[in-house]
Amino acid sequence: MITIKNLNFNYNKAKPLFKDVSMQLEEGHIYGLLGKNGAGKSTLLKNISGLVYPWSGSLEVLGYDPRKREPALLRQISFIPEEFHLPSVRSSSYVSVNAPFYPYFDHQYLHELLTEFEIPVQQKLSEMSYGQKKKYIIAFGLATKARLIIMDEPTNGLDIPSKAQFRKIMASAMTDDCCIIISTHQVRDLDNLIDTVILLDEQKVALSASIEEITNRLMFKKVKEVDSNALYVEEGLGGFNTIAINSNQEDSRLDMELFFNAVLSKKSSITSLLNTTHHE
Template sequence: MINIQSLTFSYRKNKPLFENLQLRLEAGHIYGLLGKNGAGKSTLLKQMAGLLFPDSGTCEVMGYPSAKRQPAFLREIFLVPEEFYLPKVSVKRYVGTYAPFYPNFDEGAFYKYLKEFEIPKDQQLTEMSYGQKKKVLISFALATNTKVLIMDEPTNGLDIPSKSQFRKVIAAAVSEEKCIVISTHQVRDLDNLIDSIVIIDGHKIIFREDVQTVTDKLSFKTVSRIEESTDILFADSNLRGHTIITRNAGNEQSKIDMELLFNAILTNHKPIQEIFN
């Protein structure tokens, strides 16, 4: 679905942001692109959407070179950017203007999403708060029914109830034909949503595994005393005790802690990666 091969890109000459980057993403998954601010997440998403062009290497989406932005490519991909502009029109006028670009747009689903997000459908877009505008754009993105949906920091500006609603509507939207890529540095917002993890740090992809493989190989638990556990790969202390990651040596079933895993990969990458290799 998305195939990036030997991609090199730089904003400034002789200072590559990405160098020889390799990544392949398949349909039927919700990918979480995780990383700190400035890690290169937005740049990578813009490469996929054809808004930035590789210096060398290739980025293909559904078999189309994304940089060429062919009509057949554009009608099957939608990007929800972190920063966006919405015109001074009503919601209805916005839909009437932009929906025709997407042949599979479902107007009924769009207004259903608006209702779930508690957004008035007759309001002018410029009269809305940032969070309300973000919900309108997310609703429109889902209603396009494109094969590739890319979201850059979509939970920024959403309150806690809206983040929960966001996870519900995204989970319901996934299908075998769709590839959804969501980037965030607010890792906990993607708990119980994504099924594959891509972590980017230092402008490189340092971890790429599906959630099932992670829970097969690693165990996540909370203990009162660290001394009670052996083979600890990472630990974080809090008021409840110590949350730890260990090698899953006994086929234990544990719930993945996305934030704990993210911090573990950033601080103790090598021994964890060796388990997966």
């Protein structure tokens, strides 16, 4: 669905943001795009959707070059940005103007999502709280039924109950012909939601691996005493949170935040254990 080859991009010639970034993203997956602030997560999403253009390299989305901004491609992409503006109109007016751009827009699904999110649809969008606005654009984006759904920091500004609603909705939003990319630095919000991790660091893809692959190769465990075989350790309440080689093929639950920190601090030792697309 998305093929990126040797992508180079920078806003400032003295400091490239990406150097020869390559990756392949397929339909039927929810990708978690992770990285520290400033790693280029938002910029990569903008390259994919044609909002900014690479300096060199190639990028193909659904068979199209996103730089050309062709309507045939744009109607298949729903981009939910971190920063946004909603007009001073009610939902019905907003939908009547924007829904026709998406040939498979599902009005009934939008109604269900707005009900689940408890959005006051009779209120003007501009008068809603920030959290309500955020949930509204998420609901509208999912209702487009676009084949590529891009979410940049979707949980920013959401309270704990709203984050729970978001995870519930996203768990049922995936279809076999759809690809969803969720970018965030709040990695804990993606626990039990994504099926593949892509981690950006130091101008490159530091790691790209499925959740299954990670938990097959690595074991996440809380212990009272640290074993010498531990690859990474963080002290927590009542013990230590550890990552070790999963020599005995034990089942464990991926701790996204622990894994994120481990890769950034011990990149080579972690990535060498995974069958990843790792670009030096």
